[in-house]
Amino acid sequence: MQLALSTWPEVESYLTRSKAIIIPIGSMEQHGPTGLIGTDAICPEVIARVVGDEHEVLIGPTFNVGCAQHHLGFPGTMTLRPSTMIAAIHDWCISLARHGFTQLYWFNGHGGNTATIQAAFAEVYAGRSLETPPAKQPAIRMTSRNWWELPSVMAKCKELHPQGDGMHATASEVAVTYAAYPDQVRTQKLEPRIAPIGGFTDADHYRANFPDGRIGSDPTQATVKAGEQLIEVTANALWADFQRFIAH
Numbered sequence: 001m002q003l004a005l006s007t008w009p010e011v012e013s014y015l016t017r018s019k020a021i022i023i024p025i026g027s028m029e030q031h032g033p034t035g036l037i038g039t040d041a042i043c044p045e046v047i048a049r050v051v052g053d054e055h056e057v058l059i060g061p062t063f064n065v066g067c068a069q070h071h072l073g074f075p076g077t078m079t080l081r082p083s084t085m086i087a088a089i090h091d092w093c094i095s096l097a098r099h100g101f102t103q104l105y106w107f108n109g110h111g112g113n114t115a116t117i118q119a120a121f122a123e124v125y126a127g128r129s130l131e132t133p134p135a136k137q138p139a140i141r142m143t144s145r146n147w148w149e150l151p152s153v154m155a156k157c158k159e160l161h162p163q164g165d166g167m168h169a170t171a172s173e174v175a176v177t178y179a180a181y182p183d184q185v186r187t188q189k190l191e192p193r194i195a196p197i198g199g200f201t202d203a204d205h206y207r208a209n210f211p212d213g214r215i216g217s218d219p220t221q222a223t224v225k226a227g228e229q230l231i232e233v234t235a236n237a238l239w240a241d242f243q244r245f246i247a248h
Helices: 008-014 039-055 082-099 111-129 153-160 171-180 203-209 224-247
Strands: 020-025 103-108 141-146
Touching (some): 020 039, 020 224, 141 224, 153 224
Parallel strands (some): 103 141
């Protein structure tokens, strides 16, 4: 069940049985020569939709541009300043809270978003805490999970790609996007096969250290079949984690 494909009476009806929603959040950034720019938004979106369809959970629109300043050395990357992203997440949360949503589960596809998401949560909570009692702002509870860190998911990634899964433009995340869009599979050879690893600061420093955009990965291993397996495993893990969240 997707918010974007629902009518307002359908959402009103949903709220009579659940106050919870899953919101995919990602990034619009380069993922090497064979990875789609929308990878970090596509992965949580397609996984969340499986849960939404199978369990009648409402899935919000994907927050698809995040904090990716360090990827701006590659054409196509888009980013938000942390302050802009905090403000946007705040407004999304308050908009949903106004309608009665009290449990917001943000399903993240980009590690670079993590700190900013937590800062946004703090901004939302502070808005209520700083009100003169009694607070007018609705009381809501929020959490954020990175899809690859859910129980059993990383083990599956390592099983499918024991070498060269990497840290950025990973074989696993690229495989998920290929399963979602099999007509977008790229097959070109990459040199070196496994990209180097290391640190970075700004966009120029990143591009100088990692000329083709990858970090520690060999995404040429990615297949549609591997992506399908990862979507299934991660959707099951997401459903279990979401149930724990709404139960407490």
